[in-house]
Amino acid sequence: MMGRFTCFIRQLPIKWKLMLGATTLIFLLFATYNFSQYLVLKQWMMNQEKDKIQVSMSQLQDYLNEKSNTLDAVLIAEVRPYIEKLIGKNQLVRIIGQNGEPLLTVSNHFDENWVAPRAVSEPELYDITPQEDHILIYRSPFKTEKFVGTLEFASNLETFDHFSQTLFWVMLIGGVLAVFISAISGLAIARQLMRPIRALAATIRSVKEKGLTERVNNIENGDELSSLAQLFNELMNQLEVSFRQQKQFVEDASHELRTPITILEGHLSLLNRWGKSDPEVLNESLQASLQETRRLKGIVEELLTLTRVETHLVTEISEPIPIEPVILETLKRFEALNPDFEFQVNTVKISNVLIAISALHMEQILLIVLDNAVKYTLQDKRISIEGLRLTNEVQITIEDHGIGIPQVELPYVFDRFYRVDKARNREIAGTGLGLSIAKQFVHKYQGEITIRSKENEGTKVIINLPINQIIN
Structure with a gap:
């Protein structure tokens, strides 16, 4: 039975679980508090009744002690x-004689048969419940020069019981x-709390049916669940961009790979037909x-390099190295x-600066940027390399005076396979992966790479990398 109940609770929606949980907690707290309060009040009222009957007994004893000279069994009725x-x-x-017979009985709306007279040698205070009544009895021995007996007080606690019952029902x-x-408030609060989750679930179903363009709408609460929905929207934005880039990458890679494969296929077909016996055709095709x-x-190697960088395969911890010798050595070989x-x-200005970067990776970044600078410079063949030390960064600037990049194309130069000068793709060698690789390397070392360019004036590439140490 308990197992079925537990299974039933587990299958309930979260809002009902929240409502039932809050209701059960409040019930337990309220029941514990009210029950404790009821017991304390009932005990306090009973103590008050006992105190009252004891005070009355004391008053009667004091009065009888004053009459002790004249008090005897005959004159007790006075x-x-x-x-x-x-x-x-x-x-x-009741005033009860030594033999247990009542000598005087005085009552006020009290049935004498409820309490039987009895002489005692020690005081006693207790309550009984004959039939439906609740009686508080107090007996005390009393002794003077002329009288020995028992004083008996009894009180019907009808008012006390009525008040206790009323208090119980009120509580x-x-x-x-x-x-x-x-329960009603808990359900309303649970519905309010579950609204972002329901919206999130509905959006996930829409994403499954309609694609990655669906988003969670009406996020205005500002609480943790709304933050979760906002985070989901941001994640979906990133996924949409990622899938779009992946699709573009596949299309571009297919295009880039199809061209050399088509050329290879054409020359091999030419060799198969006429090149076997024609040295000129054979040499040209080979x-x-x-x-x-x-x-x-080259395309495959650059794709592998880009994949390794993006999948965190470049995880070695580099020791800080002086950046200036790496730049000068790379430039010497490139020159x-x-x-x-x-x-x-x-x-x-950066001769005393150490940066935590692999020398090979730094060299590869510089070679990619310098190769682009040389490749797209046709007339004014001056290239400047400058290093600056900022507050917490090193800034390396490589500037050429080449053909430049149109402003509309600057946001896309770091995309894979993107080639700025579409008309010169066949004249200028390249795969369009170099800047993507350079950007990934720079980001791996918490740096930033940006490009500023004006068409027909030149291009400036700015590389910022965090400083690890400064040699004095």
Whole structure:
């Protein structure tokens, strides 16, 4: 039975679980508090009744002690007027002789048969419940020179019981109302809390049916659940961008790979038909095939490099290295390959700076940027490299005076396979992956790379990397 109940609770919606949980908690708290309060009040009222009957007994004993010289079994009836004034409603007073027979009985709306007379040698105070009545009895031995007996007080606690019952029902009804109100309030609060979750669930179903363009709407609460919905929207934005980039990447990669494969296929077909016996056709086809094979190899290698960077395979912890020697050494080798270019270098301001970066990665970043600068510079073959030390960063600037980049295309230059000068794609070698690789490397080392350019004036690439240490 308990297992079925537990299974039923687990299958309930969250809003009902929240409502039931809050209601149960409030019920337990309210029931515990009210029950404790009821017991304390009932005990306090009973103590008050006992105190009252004890005070009345003391008053009667004091009065009888004053009459002790004249008090005997014959004249005891003379104290009736005093007792009638002393007792209240629903009370009984008896003076009992030594043999247990009542000598005087005074009652006020109290049935004498409810309490049997009895002599005692020690005071006793207790309550009994004959039939439906509740009686508080107090007996005390009394002794003078002329009298030995027992004084008996009895009080019907009808008023006390009525008040206790009324208090119990008031607390019970108040508790039921409080639990009912708490259940309604808990359900309303649970619905309010669940609204962002319901919206999130509906959006996830819409995403499953309609695609990644669906978002959670009407997020205005500002609480944690609304923050969760906002986070979901941001995640979906990133996923949509990622899928769009992936689709574009597949399309661009297919386009880039299809061209050399088509050329290879054409030259191999030409060799198969006529090149076997024609040395000129054979030589031309072999040279073209080798060129396209090298191009394919370059594309594959750059794709592998980009994949390794993006999938966190570049995880080695680099020791801080002086950045200036890396720049100068890389530039020296690059200058030997491009003797017709003039390289203007100014790295004195970063000569004492250490950066936590792999020398190979720094060299690869510089080679990618320098290669683009050389590739897209046709007339004014001056390239300047400058290093600056900022507050917590090193800024490396590489500026050329080449053909530049149109402003409308600047936001896309770091995209994979993106080529700025579409008309010169066949004249200028390249895969469009270099800047994407450079950006990923720079971001891996918590840096930033930006490009500023004006068409037909030149391009400036700015690389910012955090400083690890400064040598004095």
